[in-house]
Amino acid sequence: MRTMTFNELRMIKDSLPEGSIHRIAESLNVSDETVRNYFGGANYNFGQTVGIHLEKGPSGGVVELDDETILDMALNIINEKS
Template sequence: MRTITFNELRKIKDSLPEGSIHRIAESLQVSDETVRNYFGGANYKFGQTVGIHIEKGPDGGVVELDDTTILDMALSMLNEKS
């Protein structure tokens, strides 16, 4: 489990190179919408819930991530980009 602010999580998503959401989804065999939901999206018609818990507060609130696999993959992609 990991805790991060909502704004930090969104900044990571917004910094990802084009196509990263799809690459993560394909690698984990989930839909693109499921990955977007992990980063704060709410399209549960086409994506699944992903074990994030948001508590409202400063800096967008605090997000507890039950599983950091998607976050770890995103951070790895950002490191490759640098």
């Protein structure tokens, strides 16, 4: 489990190059919306919940991630472009 602020999680999502959400989703065989939900989205009509727990507070609150797979993939993609 990993804990970070919601703003930190959103900064990671915002740092991803175009097409990364789809690349992660395709790699994990989940919908694009499921990956977006992981980064704080809330479209559960087309995506699933993914083990993210939010607690309100400063910097957007605290996020606890049960599974870091999507986060790790996102960080790897960001590191590729550096």
